[in-house]
Amino acid sequence: MKQYELQHRSGLDSLTRVERADPRPGPGQVLIAVKACSLNFRDLLVARGAYGAPPPLGRVPLSDGAGEVIEIGAGVTRVKVGERVAGIFMQGWIAGDVTAEVAGTALGGAVDGMLSQYVVLSEQGVVKVPAHLSYVEAAALPCAAVTAWNALVRHARVKAGDVVVLQGTGGVSLFALQFARMHGARCIITSSSDEKLEIARRMGADETIHYGREPDWDRAVMARTDGRGADVVVEVGGAGTLEKSFNAVRPGGSVQLIGVLTGVAGPIPTAAILRRSITVQGIYVGSREMFEEMNRAIELHAMKPHIDRSFDFEQARVAYEHLAGASHAGKVAITF
Ligand SMILES: NC(=O)c1ccc[n+]([C@@H]2O[C@H](COP(=O)([O-])OP(=O)(O)OC[C@H]3O[C@@H](n4cnc5c(N)ncnc54)[C@H](OP(=O)(O)O)[C@@H]3O)[C@@H](O)[C@H]2O)c1
Structure with a gap:
């Protein structure tokens, strides 16, 4: 073979x-x-x-x-x-x-x-x-989709009306977009590319932010949510984006810490996390049980x-x- x-x-x-x-x-x-x-x-x-x-x-x-x-x-x-x-x-x-x-x-x-x-x-x-x-x-499905499902459905318990922020249009982020939409959430997605933002829009993204043109995407999220902030940020950037994720999330919201695209270590803004009661949830893919649960949802919604x-x-x-x-x-x- x-x-x-x-x-x-x-x-x-x-x-x-x-x-x-x-x-x-x-x-x-x-x-x-x-x-x-x-x-x-x-x-x-x-x-x-x-x-x-x-x-x-x-x-x-x-x-x-x-x-x-x-x-x-x-x-x-x-x-x-x-x-x-x-x-x-x-x-x-x-x-x-x-x-x-x-x-x-x-x-x-x-x-x-x-x-x-x-x-x-x-x-x-x-x-x-x-x-x-x-x-x-x-x-x-096995890595990116199960990770997105574990973060949004198992841990963040995303529900209709929530605001979810997705970073970039890679594998994890587009699955997270699909699962957030499946649960009735409002999705704000960032990208380095207008073409990719158009793809995200066609997949159901409600708001798009070009983080090349708007590097302060955390402020853009605040502006688009009337100053409330997101309920959940799906963090795939890692060290280089984490601080902006804390700025973009509402008090009591969560940052689902998944990725390391910008690096694996950096400063931790402890005061911002504690003053605003932010939950930081580490995610490491998911179990077979989560995969099977996710597959039932994918089948029901004919999601591709x-x-x-x-x-x-x-x-x-x-x-x-x-x-x-x-x-x-x-x-x-x-x-x-
Ligand atoms: N913890 C876990 O269990 C787990 C599971 C799966 C993946 N991950 C991690 O999650 C990350 C994403 O994985 P993936 O497989 O989905 O990657 P991928 O498909 O290679 O996605 C890469 C995309 O991320 C976007 N990106 C890059 N730098 C960015 C930044 N600074 N801010 C916002 N977006 C940025 C870019 O999209 P645009 O051009 O649209 O901006 C890029 O094309 C990786 O670090 C990976 O190791 C972790």
Whole structure:
């Protein structure tokens, strides 16, 4: 079978196409013919050796993939041959809170990922995907969509009439836009690009802010909410945007801390947080239970992920470069 492995310590040159023996499922495992994968910003960090400790040489990258179950091992009852499934980001996180133990089971990081023609996963580590989605669309879900769902639905408990701020038009942010709209919230989205803001508008964004032209987007949020501020900010920027997120959120509102696009550490404006009773909630993707809950909502609303571009398996490196160039909106996919 064909697959990619990370064969150097850092950089996109580490992405190496190899041929390996086809795997077989053991007891409790399923063999999946992968049909599509999707890329996340995290996959760039992993390939660059900048996502915690560099992965061991030979690690198969990517957390996100969907495919068809083509063989099941002894004792498997959760899925059948022929079913369409996606792997869950943390193979060990079924339900409840994240733990150090399950955090050590992330596909394409701690354990081999999905950029492979065939993968063997535990039957516990997969979910069935919504019937109306193509494999490319289903492969968009495991990391970015589950993260957005965990932040907005599980933690922020978004509801009709809430104001939600989305930063940029990457994978997490556009899923968050869709889930916020699904729950009846008013969405304000920022971007570096008018074309991307137009895409967001077509997807239901109520207000758009070009943060290149309006770098004080926190003030713009205040102006557009008559000085009240947002109920929730979906924070994907990280250190460089956090202070503005605190300025943009209403007293008693929440900042869902997800991303590190601008860096992983910075000053903390403690007084602003405490005086205005802001909740800062760290988010680390989500559990299988959240993924299944989200899939029910996606199916009910016939929701479709926004796919920017799909690349052929042989062009995986070009797909990585496309994501790194940040000209995309939504998700970048790789097909087999
Ligand atoms: N904690 C978790 O569990 C978790 C899960 C998933 C992702 N993440 C993190 O969340 C972040 C987003 O991930 P992703 O996969 O959605 O990334 P992505 O698809 O690569 O999104 C990148 C986009 O973010 C926007 N952006 C970049 N810098 C920005 C800034 N300073 N302010 C506002 N927007 C900015 C840009 O969009 P525009 O051109 O439209 O501005 C850019 O195209 C990453 O840091 C990732 O590591 C964390």
